[in-house]
Amino acid sequence: MFGYVIPCKMELKIKDYEKIKAYYCGLCRAIKYNFGNIPRLTINYDMTFLAIFLDALDSHKNEYISSNCILHPFKKRNFIVNSSPLEYAAFMNVILAYHKLLDDVDDDNSFKSKIFSALIKRYFKEIPKEYLKIEEHMVKQLEKLYSLEKSGNIDNLDELSHPFGELTADSILNYCNDEKNKESLYYLGYNLGKWIYIIDAFDDLEKDLKHNKFNGINAALNKDNLPYNEFRESVQNRINFILTSYARECSEILNSLPIEKNYDILYNIFNYGLLEKMEFVFKKEESAK
Template sequence: MFGYVEIDKPELKIREYELFRGYYCSLCKSLGRRYGQISRFTLTYDLTFLYVLLDALNSLPAGGKMQSCIAHPIKKRFVVNSNIFAEYTSDMNIILMYYNLMDKWEDERKLLGKTGTLVLRRAFNKAQRLYPKKAKNISDQLKTLSRIEKQGCDSTDEAAESFALIMSEIFNCDHIEGEVEKKALSWLGYNLGRWIYILDAYDDIEKDNEKSNYNPLLEQYKYDGKDIKEFKESIKDKVNFSLTYSLSEVEKAYSLLEIEKNKGIMDNILYSGLILKTDSVLQGKREMNEKRSV
């Protein structure tokens, strides 16, 4: 369900792209320092976006230096200096990915899920100790989501609610002091989570139908077993309306935030990247929606 939040690279200025990549590398290194090298493979653009967003509320310049790493041992890259937001995002990444892998094992008996939870268990225990309330809230919502899916819920809005609340919890960062900012971040995360869940459901219609997996769109719009491509096309406008509404709420929440820096990157993702991804999925241009290297 991760990997949908992306930059629109051609529209970014070169220095903005280098800075975004610097945040990605900074978060990757933070994961390695805090949770070991294997944890770095769990990083996605979605959590990089959160790091860039949280640090955009910080007035201090995004300093950094050229560094090499395991992925790029020869050519050094600019890496943003780590801070409390890098650490927080690393912690949330571990909690989220651990539960995501556990869900894959419990619901689909995927060996990757079982192996992943064993590998990340120690890291998860550490992150859980740091944020016990958040970890519990995320766990509770994932259990609710699992129950709803097993019941074959025929309301996409109801099915999307739990993941929306999970993202709301993650975006509501404890290290942001202003109440207005915290509420705006929470609402932004909620609607981004709703957008991700519904977009992922549309993206997976054919796969879920083939494997007889639960999909809220198949249930809500009463798929009758006929041509799946025709069905997908028939509901596209309705799904697009729901996705567009979620993105409009994301933009409203974003407008309430006092952005101190990274505005070019943030605007690129929110006003271009997410829209392009929506159009791409609705047009059936399926991609590998998992971790991508920058």
């Protein structure tokens, strides 16, 4: 359920592409200095987006360093450092990665995920108490989601994706102390979270049906138990419309926020990146053929 919120590289200016890489490397560095090297394996682009978005609401000037890293020992990379949004994103990255591993264990009884989740859990002692309180609230939303998934009584996709929308909205609001724009920030995170949940479900649809695993789209919309190809054909236009609607909401809300920097990057993500990712997921099967 990670790695979907990315920019469209072909529409980026070089300076913005380099800046995104500096955020990504800065996030990796922040994870290292707060947790160590092993949790760096959990880094993902969705948390990079979180840092970029939260930092866009702050007017302070970014601080950069140029250095080598474990993956690029011979070529220096640019890192954004001493950034509160990156520090916050680092903690959220590890917390959400841990719960994703637990979900994999629950779904597949994955031995690999069992081992890795146990390793990641050891690093929770490094998480400040205020962030552990945030985790408690996230766990409640995840429990609501898992309860719905296991209930077998799912009336619609909107209801099913609601808890993940709440979780994503909370990840923004727990950092931002902006009462004036609280509602806009909430709905941007809420719509984005629902977009992530649904595109992930559509991306996994074939695999989940093949292995008889839970899939939100299948549970909510496949009331006639159609086989994969027939069901996908019948539902893809509807899913495309739903996802496009959520992406459009995010784009419209962005324009109402007091963005101090990173606007071009965020505009790219909401107007090109999300749609490009949708196109990739929808055409994945045809591309493979």
